[in-house]
Amino acid sequence: MNTDPSTWTFDEHNGRFSLAGAQAKFGLLRQRGEWMLPTGSVPSTHILKPGIPSYRASALNEHVCLELARRLGLIAARSRIGRFDGETAVIVERYDRYRLGEDASTAGGSEGRVVRIHQEDFCQALSVMPSQKYEDDGGPGLPSMAALLRRHLRSGPARDSIERLLLAVAFNWLVAAPDAHAKNYSVLLAGGQVALAPLYDIASLTPYPDYRASTMRLAQKVAGEYRIAEIGAVHWRREARDRGLDPDEFATRVEELVAKAPPHIEEICADQDLLSIDPDFVETLRAALQERVAGAASSLR
Template sequence: MTDVLVVLADGRVMGEIRRSRAGRLTFVYDEGWRTSSNAYPLSLSMPLVVAEHEHGRIEPWLWGLLPDNEAILARWGQRFQVSPRNAFALLSVVGEDCAGAIQLVAPDRVPALMEADQGSVAWLSASDIAERLALLRKDQSAWRVARDTGQFSLAGAQPKTALLFDGERWGVPSGRMATTHILKPPIDAFDGHAENEHLCLALARTLGLPAARSQVLRFGDEVAIVVERYDRLRSPTGIRRLHQEDLCQALGLPPTKKYQNEGGPGTTEMLEVIRSHSGEPQEDAWTFARACM
């Protein structure tokens, strides 16, 4: 099992996550990245001015990349023969397509990703997607099928899959190619679940709040809410990953602390992060306040 994960950001080496024999993690910025004019930190909780960050910073951040669902983590642990309680081990097998600009890969995987133009895509038919959605409803850990080469990880408790859409076709990307959309089958226990989520996102945008764009689409006999990823940008050279993190990660907290009544941050702490680090602090603080109302 690898004891180093290389952190790639938009195809460049940002740094390394190193694991000691005792299981302690350290994140070390690549010096070339840290001193470049367009560098940005892995997290606001791990500033560039400090070259090395200890276990208590990097481990909570890694957990923020993984599903908030113990059953999914347990099945992934069985499938990939790693501990479901070890974020480093889990991301060593599913970290190639994460939230934001980050890819987490073993050192021997780096040359292929750095040299590849855009990676590859296994294109899917509507019946292929329907098969995957039906499987997800039965097995919430089946984010990918056995024949897929590209793996991904996203936070949240709801079962989902992530695909690339090129305007006409859907496919499973691998390598440097990024997913562009998240597909979630409805929760059977709640009638109209997909339609309700789509309506709420549309309503938020109508009220002037930033919200992801979504559709409710049918693939064969299966329905899914399809959400356009806000952390992806189409450019003339392809699809770019845009870096992002949630407020727990920015504050150095694990996802188990995301609720205030369970020891997580309140609006005061969140606003302080926004005001301290935003390029447009007043506008962003007001947007945050409106979203809380």
């Protein structure tokens, strides 16, 4: 899975990671405190991702970004770092699973049967081909994604979900994550109910040589602008207004996101479990994220 670094590149012009095929990953089942490979129709409970070979410690990067999102109050997939035969991987808990009651087939009947929750990414939900997952390739942008939520949710939940969606985009802007395209946002479907899925697949470009703040682009436009260096308070207000949110309230939420990030970055990057794996990279990521957050704060003034 982790043997062909040449498959991953970064498109500096369009500001996106590119991959020939799909990122290496596979499902694991966590049962009775042990990791297992699910077989047949047994659902997995976690996804193991070794990271992108040509991007150093990208598994650590993804874990740090997901942890930062959660600490900032966003709903994001839970993750941990694991070591398997000398390889570092991020292990992401599947949010599209739940345990159904008690199951006597497990030791002591202490763990329930794992059940799948149906999930569709926004390309699937909007009948858009995966090859068009980026907005500038004709894929879904915030207007069509928000409209989908309004069609399938009542007024209050729709507004809350649209705010969550825009805050997710703001977080990707904050950490300079270029790959938050329409396949990296999803909805969960269960019992006739629709809900925006937690954040997943977030990694910052800031610690890598490819990163240029002046040219880096988001996967989706914010009030007509892709470039993170050009997106400021006026863009967040305009995007919020166009999506039916209070522009001043939303701009305040973005400001709070930015203001609260620095101490959380310091705490996360002081984790000895991470430092024991690659201390130089963790320090590089810490410094790069802090510099990016400072730039984001300046753009909001």
